[in-house]
Amino acid sequence: DQQVKQNSPSLSVQEGRISILNCDYTNSMFDYFLWYKKYPAEGPTFLISISSIKDKNEDGRFTVFLNKSAKHLSLHIVPSQPGDSAVYFCAAFTSGTYKYIFGTGTRLKVLA
Amino acid sequence: DVKVTQSSRYLVKRTGEKVFLECVQDMDHENMFWYRQDPGLGLRLIYFSYDVKMKEKGDIPEGYSVSREKKERFSLILESASTNQTSMYLCASRFPGLAGGTYEQYFGPGTRLTVT
Numbered sequence: 001d002q003q004v005k006q007n008s009p010s011l012s013v014q015e016g017r018i019s020i021l022n023c024d025y026t027n028s029m030f031d032y033f034l035w036y037k038k039y040p041a042e043g044p045t046f047l048i049s050i051s052s053i054k055d056k057n058e059d060g061r062f063t064v065f066l067n068k069s070a071k072h073l074s075l076h077i078v079p080s081q082p083g084d085s086a087v088y089f090c091a092a093f094t095s096g097t098y099k100y101i102f103g104t105g106t107r108l109k110v111l112a
Numbered sequence: 113d114v115k116v117t118q119s120s121r122y123l124v125k126r127t128g129e130k131v132f133l134e135c136v137q138d139m140d141h142e143n144m145f146w147y148r149q150d151p152g153l154g155l156r157l158i159y160f161s162y163d164v165k166m167k168e169k170g171d172i173p174e175g176y177s178v179s180r181e182k183k184e185r186f187s188l189i190l191e192s193a194s195t196n197q198t199s200m201y202l203c204a205s206r207f208p209g210l211a212g213g214t215y216e217q218y219f220g221p222g223t224r225l226t227v228t
Contacts, residue, residue: 004154032215042218043116043202044155089154093215098162099170100217101189102155 003027004092014111023090023105026071029100032093035064035075038087038105047088051094052095080110083103115139118133118203124226131190133223135203143206144186145217146170146178148199155202163187193227200224
């Protein structure tokens with residue numbers, strides 16, 4: 001049972017436009033959500049996170065939105081740059097535990 | 113600068129061999145994790161350790177064991193490697209989250225293991 005789903009395996013966006021990556025979850029016990037970026041032959045690097053008590057968190061060009069009623073989160077990248085081309089994973093976590101549940105990833109390609 | 117290192121980037125082993133994957137972090141983190149990443153399956157937790165000599169099974173521990181004798185080092189052991197353990201193995205560490213913390217994990221570069 002996939003508790004965290006990224007239904008789009010890939011996404012292509014023009015440079016300068018907005019990239020929107022989506023993630024759905026099923027477990028209402030999750031109270032913390034993270035986005036990671038992964039380049040080929042490298043480990044994932046942390047991008048941005050959001051607690052379930054918030055519905056939005058911004059960090060520069062990256063914004064994460066959380067819709068708890070829909071059990072949905074999204075990552076917006078504005079403006080998109082070619083260097084953003086990577087695989088993006090969302091992860092969910094229940095505080096007090098050690099288990100992060102990762103989605104299957106979305107490969108973003110930003111076209112110059 | 114935060115650093116998690118893994119002993120090998122690429123490894124080729126034969127079926128039945130005992131395989132050791134080493135991970136070292138220099139951040140004095142208490143929590144360490146081993147994941148495997150497979151296409152279409154994302155990252156799946158094999159084992160984690162919340163402190164020295166402490167370990168907990170993750171979602172897919174079968175065929176693996178771990179060792180954490182020192183805080184900075186977390187080893188993953190494949191007792192008898194099989195072809196279905198061919199995968200990318202990722203180690204991560206984390207400082208136990210405090211209220212308001214980000215709970216982020218720091219990942220190593222990964223070890224691409226091929227079992228033939």
